[in-house]
Amino acid sequence: MLRLEHLAKRYPTGDLALDGVSLTIDAGQVVALIGPSGAGKSSLIRCVNRLIEPTAGRVFLHGVEITGLGRRRLRRVRRRIGMIFQEFALVERLTVMENVLSGRLGYVPFWRSLLRRFPPADVEAAFGLLERVGLAEFVDKRADALSGGQRQRVGIARALAQNPQLLLVDEPTASLDPKTARQIMRLICEICAERRLPAIINSHDVRLAAMFVHRIVGLRAGQVVFDGPASALNDDVLTRIYGAEDWGTPGLDTPEEEEEEEDEGADGGDAALRPDLDRQRLAGLAG
Amino acid sequence: MPVASDPRGLPIWRRRTTRQEWALWLGWLALVALFAVCWRLMTENTIWAFVFDAPRQALDIGSRMLPPRWSYVDQLWRPLWDTLNIATLGTLLAVLLAVPVAFLAANNTTPSRRLVRPVALLVIVASRSINSLIWALLLVAVLGPGIAAGILAIALRSVGFIGKLLYEAIEEIDGAQVEAITATGASPAQIIDYGIAPQIMPAFAGITVFRWDINIRESTVLGLVGAGGIGLQLESSLNTLAWPQVTVILLIILATVIVSEWVSARVRAAIT
Structure with a gap:
């Protein structure tokens, strides 16, 4: 349903961010995009909804070619593509409700959005979404009064308010502490499963990505160098994606462990992982 | 290079190179010279009698300004x-x-x-x-x-x-x-x-x-x-x-x- 064909992006500075990326994502499939900084992860998801104009290649969503749409029709496609950001990108001085309703901007005429007179159905849906992400009591709080985790929940609610056919998620947990990061990642993946919503999730955190997402795509210097199940991630693959380094860990989490952790609460997941981390740290100190 | 070395070969760090120090010093010298020239030009056309008279004139106007004519406020x-x-x-x-x-x-x-x-x-x-x-x-x-x-x-x-x-x-x-x-x-x-x-x-x-x-x-x-x-x-x-x-x-x-x-x-x- 989402198909990228030979997507390329060269910035005016001459940097080649994407170098012929082809990728197909089926309905309801969640993909984690991993790779070193500067590999082109952000460029890739921004080329999908053309926040960045790709230099070459084509993007299809449900058979519609997004690349090459006029401005008006591009906006109609964009409103069905939800986006979640690393630094949350909420409008800081607006309330939580206004931020969630801003997900409806592509659907309502200007005067309605200016006067904040959104259709009652939209407002009702927004209340429902805030309930779903656990922020029902924060409706009237200003976005800048919330904590990082709460802000990202608002960001998720805003993306869902768009009634999206696709989620683009850019480093959703990079600004969050480990526990909140897990909760947010779990929430995003749960919602994708509930709605059979396909998603591309950029992540620096390979462990976290492998824990929640089944299909991993590795990007290096603008090229896809790995595309496979999370269970296939091993030292060789990590070296191929990130370059040589002592990864010191046998295959991240084996699939059985993954199931186990997904069933447990956030604290359980944390605890299960900690001994492993400590062992690595000790090994590092000894060596 | 601000980093030179002392006789023992240890590096010495300075904020500026010698050339920068000289440029800075000359810059300040030029500024002071300019000030002196300006002062001369400014005082050349001054009628000093008026300047020395200024405090007396100011006092004179000051005394005439007081007391204020409060009734004028209405207008x-x-x-x-x-x-x-x-x-x-x-x-x-x-x-x-x-x-x-x-x-x-x-x-x-x-x-x-x-x-x-x-x-x-x-x-x-x-x-x-x-x-x-x-x-x-x-x-x-x-x-x-x-x-x-x-x-x-x-x-x-x-x-x-x-x-x-x-x-x-x-x-x-x-x-x-x-x-x-x-x-x-x-x-x-x-x-x-x-x-x-x-x-x-x-x-x-x-x-x-x-x-x-x-x-x-x-x-x-x-x-x-x-x-x-x-x-x-x-x-x-x-x-x-x-x-x-x-x-x-x-x-x-x-x-x-x-x-x-x-x-x-x-x-x-x-x-x-």
């Missing part, structure tokens, strides 16, 4: 009201003109960096380069004396001030918020309303009230050139050497400015 309420109106309406008019100009001038919102932006910047510079008093002189010649000329003079000067500070505020906004709103499929007008306006609102309110505060001070002198307001009374009192009246006018201007500064400080503190 000042109306011109004072005019002055406040000139400042307020002028500021409002300026805001209406300056907001679109600022959006056209800001790097990140202008429709065209090559064509539109230079024109908007020119409007801002032109407005800023001409003082209100000179705008008033021109407008009194065009429109005739009166409040209308004063309001327009204040507005034309303020467009540049508000436009410049506002476009700088627009250029400093967080692009991520705009990107997020764009990604929802919002139209350009909606992007301004949701992505940009909330971010510049505190700056906008602060700039406007600050300019209103300045305009109250500027509008008190516009009457000197016939553009209405309390300056008219000041001029006629000065011309008739009615010094006790001048005192009253100056005191009333002082009181007005204190009040306007208080108001603008309160407004700016209230908006975060």
Whole structure:
């Protein structure tokens, strides 16, 4: 349903961010995009909804070619593509409700959005979404009064308010502490499963990505160098994606462990992982 | 290279190279020399008799200004009201003109960096380069004396001030918020309303009230050139050497400015 064909992006500075990326994502499939900084992860998801104009290649969503749409029709496609950001990108001085309703901007005429007179159905849906992400009591709080985790929940609610056919998620947990990061990642993946919503999730955190997402795509210097199940991630693959380094860990989490952790609460997941981390740290100190 | 080495071969770090030290020293020397030359030019044409006489003259005028002629206040309420109106309406008019100009001038919102932006910047510079008093002189010649000329003079000067500070505020906004709103499929007008306006609102309110505060001070002198307001009374009192009246006018201007500064400080503190 989402198909990228030979997507390329060269910035005016001459940097080649994407170098012929082809990728197909089926309905309801969640993909984690991993790779070193500067590999082109952000460029890739921004080329999908053309926040960045790709230099070459084509993007299809449900058979519609997004690349090459006029401005008006591009906006109609964009409103069905939800986006979640690393630094949350909420409008800081607006309330939580206004931020969630801003997900409806592509659907309502200007005067309605200016006067904040959104259709009652939209407002009702927004209340429902805030309930779903656990922020029902924060409706009237200003976005800048919330904590990082709460802000990202608002960001998720805003993306869902768009009634999206696709989620683009850019480093959703990079600004969050480990526990909140897990909760947010779990929430995003749960919602994708509930709605059979396909998603591309950029992540620096390979462990976290492998824990929640089944299909991993590795990007290096603008090229896809790995595309496979999370269970296939091993030292060789990590070296191929990130370059040589002592990864010191046998295959991240084996699939059985993954199931186990997904069933447990956030604290359980944390605890299960900690001994492993400590062992690595000790090994590092000894060596 | 600021890093040299001492006899033992250890590196010595200095803030500047020797060449930079010399350049700096010569720069200061040139500045002092310039000051000396300027001082000579300035004192050349001074008539020292007047300068030495100045304290006595000042005391003389001071003694004539006291006591103030308090009864004159009754004739000042109306011109004072005019002055406040000139400042307020002028500021409002300026805001209406300056907001679109600022959006056209800001790097990140202008429709065209090559064509539109230079024109908007020119409007801002032109407005800023001409003082209100000179705008008033021109407008009194065009429109005739009166409040209308004063309001327009204040507005034309303020467009540049508000436009410049506002476009700088627009250029400093967080692009991520705009990107997020764009990604929802919002139209350009909606992007301004949701992505940009909330971010510049505190700056906008602060700039406007600050300019209103300045305009109250500027509008008190516009009457000197016939553009209405309390300056008219000041001029006629000065011309008739009615010094006790001048005192009253100056005191009333002082009181007005204190009040306007208080108001603008309160407004700016209230908006975060």
